Amino acid sequence: MSTRSALPVIAVAAAVAVLAGCTSTKSDGKKSSGLELVSAGKLTTCTHLPYAPFQVKKSGKIVGFDVDLVDLVAKDLGVKQEIVNTPFEGIETGNSFTIRKCDLAAAGMTITSARDKVMDFSDPYFDATQALLTKTGKPYKKVEDLKGKKLGYQKATTGGIFAKDHGKGVDLVEFEDLGLLLTAVKSGQVDAGINDNGVLFDYVKQNPDTKVTAEFDTGEQYGIGVRTGNDALRKKINAAIKKAKSDGSYDRIYKKWFGAAPKNQKN
Known part of the structure; x- marks a missing residue:
């Protein structure tokens, strides 16, 4: 989807202008949760195809390990996941978040110190x-x-x-x-x-x-990326990952895409 390497993001005036004109939408139309999504009723995921078995298009539909994992997050939020295929460089430089293209990035992406400067990461979910x-x-x-x-x-x-x-x-x-x-x-x-x-x-x-x-x-280790400072969504993702690992959902998804239960995963 790794992995994929880190390049320092360069702030440009055009991106700032786009950001200034964007407003995010609350998932429930209320301020109580503090959770903001770029589109109401949708959890928008940026990825870069193909990266089987993490994300790949089959029979016109994007499927994969990352897709199933993020579906668990969307389910907990009461929304549907919508996937956007976009150049990986835009994801790993953080630009996809700057222009509000997506809420999160799930792209078989390694957590690195350079990437951590331009986005926030969930807890690791794959070694x-x-x-x-x-x-x-x-x-x-x-x-x-x-x-x-x-x-x-x-x-x-x-x-x-x-x-x-x-x-x-x-x-x-x-x-x-x-x-x-x-x-x-x-x-x-x-x-x-x-x-x-x-x-x-x-x-x-x-x-x-x-x-x-x-x-x-x-x-x-792979992590799911979110816009820097988007702690509300990051915490929801972490909770979904933790729940999946405790209730067997993670092992089930892993076996579905890799053919066997996970071994020696550190997390």
Whole structure:
């Protein structure tokens, strides 16, 4: 949906002007809850497709692990979730919140210190790490093995940061989204690709001519992002995550999308 990397947000006059003209709507039309939504009766989620199994379009509908988890938040609020597909860079720089495009962002997004400066995060809800995808039979086990070869990464992601930090002498190729990156590995356009382990293991299930050859212990955790200072919504999200983990809903959703109950999740 990881993960995805942090770039410092640059405040621009145009964004300020848009923000000044925007007003949010209370979910219940009252001031008592302190909760504000950008559209009445809807919990608007920003994401970036495709990022299976966290969010992906199937039969004209956006589905996935993140979708089901946010549906629990929407249910607790008594509203429906509406999903907006938008460039990931706009999400992770916080601009999507600045222009009131959405209430929250659920996009398989790693919590980082840089991102935390431009948005607020929920409690962590998923553990992740970077991994390497190649065509079956290729010998690459680490980024350094690809010296003189092409390594693909997704724009604005933590995988891209890892590749740049460890890829001296590697020909790095940037892709706008995960789908283009995966296709490039499968077609041989690049020798390998780096991204979050969850999405890569999901991909190889349907593409046995590809293989995850390595995982790198980057210790990442996903969080749901909200506009800085939107504590009312952040607390609602945290409560829904905590409830899901205590009543079995989290395990059920996890098994639905990953085929097994969660193991070694830190939270």
